[in-house]
Amino acid sequence: MRVRLAAVVLGTSLLAVGLPVGLSGAQPEAQAAPxxxxxxxxxxxxxxxxxxxxxxxxxxxxxxxxxxxxxxxxxxxxxxxxxxxxLKVPGDVAKYGTDTGKYKIGTPEHAFASWNNRQASRNPYKGNFEFWLQDVYIENNARNRRGGGYERxxxxxxxxxxxxxxxxxxxxxxxxxxxxxxxxxxxxxxxxxxxxxxxxxxxxxxxxxxxxxxxxxxxxxxxxxxxxxxxxxxxxxxxxxxxxxxxxxxxxxxxxxxxxxxxxxxPYAPGNQYKSRFPGLFSANPARPSTGAGNDLISRSMPTPEDVRRRQEAARPFQQNGKNALRGPGGVDFTSLELRYVGQNETGSLNYSFSAKNTDEEENPGFGGKEKAQMASDAFFTWLALKPEKFWVNLNPDEPDRIMDRAFGKTDAGRVLLDADLEMKHDFSRAMDPKTPAGAEFWKNLTHKNNRICLHGIRNWITPQPAKVREQDGGIFILDAPLKVNSVPQETRTQPPGEQCTLTEAEIQHNQRLVERLLVPIVEKKIAEGPAYADLRRVYASRVAAEWVKQQDAKKPGEFHRIIGSDDASRWPIRGAKWDSYEVWKNYRKSFMEGDYKYEYKEGEYVYTLTVGGVDFSKSPKKNITRTQFAAEKPNLSDVTKGSRAEVLGYKESGTSLLGGDTAVRKAGPKPTPTGPTPGPSKPGGHPSTTPPATTPAPNRPGEQGTNGGGSGGGNLADTGSSTPVGLITGLAALLAAAGAALLWRKRGRGASRH
Structure with missing residues (x-):
């Protein structure tokens, strides 16, 4: 009787944990696994x-x-x-053996034993310890733990x-x-x-x-x-x-x-022992490094697509639980990386988040993340450290001694602005190609003098259109910062070779309207979207962020107080290949005198061989949108931005990822000691079409200005769109001086050439 009772009790237990009664295809309850x-x-x-x-x-x-x-x-x-x-691999790593069971996961000892175990196997990792640690050891643990958290x-x-x-x-x-x-x-x-x-x-x-x-x-x-x-x-x-x-x-x-x-x-680290893999980003004090998921992912980015693929292939055989793998560095298009948020907490430390487009890491892997992120960070500090009157560059064939301020010329921000100036000149040349619809219409409708085409000198420069920002949550969201190309007639003393022509004011204005209607939109689109101007857009976003930080520091000094207005940007020099502003000017003058591109344009019995050129650039404003508009256009962006410091996150179905970090102090440390008054936000300067005022050139070096600087100050920011005005923020005060679009022409009759 007791045996039968036990059987009945056991059967009841099985029924309690088995499947719902009547499920089609279910195993008999006595055989069903729990x-x-x-x-x-x-x-x-x-x-x-x-x-x-x-x-x-x-x-x-x-x-x-x-x-x-x-x-x-x-x-x-x-x-x-x-x-x-x-973690770095020690010289005596062998002493930790291959038995991972002796150590607790997440300890240096466990990591070293795991590495030894892998390398002693028949299928060792084909790469160095640092890559294995990040791509296999840490990544597998993250996937497994994240998967369980997401399931819950x-x-x-x-x-x-x-x-x-x-x-x-x-x-x-x-x-x-x-x-x-x-x-x-x-x-x-x-x-x-x-x-x-x-x-x-x-x-x-x-x-x-x-x-x-x-x-x-x-x-x-x-x-x-x-x-x-x-x-x-x-x-x-x-x-x-x-x-x-x-x-x-x-x-x-x-x-x-x-x-x-x-x-x-x-995710969180037990005991809070986490340390950044890329600690220098936006860190004012090297003793207080920045941390975050964005830093970590950027640190894993490789210099070239080939490097990315080699690293991916080395890790792939050992990576687990792919369904919980977040987008890796190869899945981020770092050429599009821009700073999109900065904020400060009560201690004055900085929170930040980049945005970047996603890409297919198998077919078109992203690369170069460290270079682009470092550029954004260095530019941010450059804008903080140097005074606004230094933020100008000037490519003018008449002025080889006033290319840019000496201190600004030693920074990547200055390099990017001058290179963009030269690129703009080339793009105006390309836009004039008579084989294109816009170019053909342009040349067809230009003023003629003595039966030949006559074009005036032109100056082009960039100013920002009102940028869209939102200030809330103790920070500023940089939503959009479009750039506008401006163009005005302007002549230079230096003239390219070829016969010159004289135009009336009415004829100049007729030609100028053609430039603005046909050529400017083409160049403006390239500046807004083209890869050649990605660095320009990147450093400009950092300029917007830096100006906001200066505003906050003027209210309450924080960790950037000693840097702001210090006039010392030596910690953030030009990185990478050797660069010389005077060489850029020489290249510009050569193209001005000899032309960038030679185009042939037929008109009647003549064939014109055209050689064209033109350049310029300028500054930046913006407007704070309302909370309602922000919530409607970018729902939950604030939450995703906050979360991007813990994990690199995609923003809805935008095709972009947010990569965040912060410089928050994990342990109590000494407060910064104010060193004196901090300059306030940049003040409005002169008209953007004004050539930078003359200053004394450097005695031993063409192309650089001394510390007195040159050029106008920054541009004004529009009042905010909210009920509470946001302080005026100076735009990018980079004034690229006049450089006309010149026309060198030759007329050829049917078979005969004349000059």
């Missing part, structure tokens, strides 16, 4: 959630395939390996409870016949030794949820899920990051639904 109900694993309600609140069943509308305001949802998880981010977040958010919702359950345990059928169709290799494992499944409704905190699916898993869809199952992949268009196309081909639950991951 399954995990989501309510037991994650503490969700025993009441099943309403069907119409779940992905795949939500009603049509803007939120059918996304969780609204998901960016406000933060899920944390412990990541022990963050404590060894800056999604299950709890959608309240997957009740007896029917199962988590981390294998298909073989709920429908062995279907598991066997899939093996017959796809083969054991595709299905896997244990079969399809579901993150969450409701066998009664045949609904499968696959949770992916990252972007990558498993190819074999897609094949299995496509077969499930063909058999009437509903399969929904729920992503934390927006996958690539290529992956979305794979989902559509398999009949799989895609849902975006963009909650923000928040």
């Amino acid at each position: 399954v995990k109900r989501c309510q037991d694993k994650f503490g969700t309600s025993p009441t099943e959630p309403p069907r119409n609140t779940l992905p795949g069943y939500k009603p049509a509308g803007p939120d059918q395939w996304q969780t609204p305001d998901a960016e406000k949802l933060f899920y944390d998880f412990e990541q022990p390996t963050l404590n060894v981010t800056d 977040e999604v299950v709890r958010h959608f309240k997957l409870g009740g007896v029917n919702w199962l988590c981390e359950t294998y298909l073989r345990d709920i429908d062995p016949r279907l598991d066997k059928e899939l093996r017959q169709v796809l083969g054991d290799k595709v299905v896997g030794p244990n079969g399809r494992r579901f993150d969450a499944v409701d066998p009664r409704t045949k609904t499968v949820y696959e949770f992916k905190s990252g972007i990558d699916p498993k190819p074999g898993q897609l094949k299995v899920d496509a077969e499930l869809v063909r058999r009437g199952w509903r399969v929904v992949y729920i992503h934390g990051q927006d996958p690539t268009d290529k992956i979305k196309a794979m989902y559509r081909a398999a009949g799989i639904d895609y849902y975006r639950h963009g909650a923000t991951p928040a």
Whole structure:
């Protein structure tokens, strides 16, 4: 009797943890492996959630395939390996042996033993310790811990409870016949030794949820899920990051639904021993390095696409759990990297976030992140340190001794401005090509004098259009900073070779209208979007951020106080290849005198051989939009920006990623001692078309000005669009002086050449 009673009790226990009674295809209860109900694993309600609140069943509308305001949802998880981010391999690494079980994960000893174990195997890592540490050891731990945190977040958010919702359950345990059928169709290799494992499944409704905190699916898993869809199952992949268009196309081909639950991951290091891999970004004090997910990802960027691919290939065999892999450095187009947010906390330390376009890291991997981020950071400090009257450059064939201020000429910000000036000249030349529609119309309608084309001298420069910013949350969001090309008639004493012509004021204005209607829009578009001006856009965004920091420091001195207005930018010199401002001027004058491009234009019995050129650049304003407009145009951008300091995050479906960091002090330290009054925000300067005022040239070096500087001050920022005016912020006070578009012409009759 006791034996029978025990059997009855055992049977009841099996029934309690088994499948819902009546499930088609279920194993007999006595043979069923224990399954995990989501309510037991994650503490969700025993009441099943309403069907119409779940992905795949939500009603049509803007939120059918996304969780609204998901960016406000933060899920944390412990990541022990963050404590060894800056670890260096010691010379006696062999003493740590290969037994990883002796040490705790996330300790230097465990990392060294893991490295030894890998390198002693038949399949060692083909790279150095630093790359293995970042791409394998730390990355695998991050994926595993992040995946668990995201699974918990999604299950709890959608309240997957009740007896029917199962988590981390294998298909073989709920429908062995279907598991066997899939093996017959796809083969054991595709299905896997244990079969399809579901993150969450409701066998009664045949609904499968696959949770992916990252972007990558498993190819074999897609094949299995496509077969499930063909058999009437509903399969929904729920992503934390927006996958690539290529992956979305794979989902559509398999009949799989895609849902975006963009909650923000928040990893933390136990004991808070995390150290930055790229500590110098925006760090005023080397003893207080900046940290953040943006720094870490940028630090892993390689100089060339070939370097990226070699590093990816070295790590790929050892990387695990790809579905929880966030976008790596190869998936970020660093050429588009720009500073989009800076803020300060109560201590004055800086929070920041870059934006960059996403790219396919397999087909077109991103590279050069460290160079671009360093440029943005160095420019930020240059704008803080030097006084506004130094922010000018000047390419003028008449003025080889006034190219730029000496101190500004030793910085990357100065280099970028002067190089952009020269590039603009070339682009005006290209825009005049008579083989293009705009160029043909331009030359056809120019004023003629004595039966030949006559063009006046032209000066072109750039000023910012009102930039769109939002000041809130203790910082400034730089949403858009468009640049405008200005053009005016202007002559120079230096004249290119060829016959000159004299135009009346009315004829000059006629020609100038053609320039503004046909050529300026072409060049303006290149400056706004072209890769040749990416560095210019990058340093200008840093200028906007620096001016905001100067405003805040004027109210309450912070960690940048000693740098602001110090007139010392020696800590942020030109990096990379040797560069000389005078060489740039010589190249400019050569093209001015000899021409950039030679175009032939036929008119009547003559063929004109045209040689053209032209240049210039200037400054920057902006406007604060209202909170309502900001929320409507950039919903939850504030939350994503905040989260980007913990993880590199995609912003909705914009095709961009945010890479954040901060200079917050983790441990108490001495407060900076103010050294005197700090210059306030830059003041409005002269008209942008005015040539920089003359100053004494350097005695031994053409092309550089002394510390007295030259050029006008900065430009004015418009009042804000909100009810409370935001202080005026000076624009980029870089004045590139006059340099006309010249025309060297030759007329040829039918077969005869005349000059």
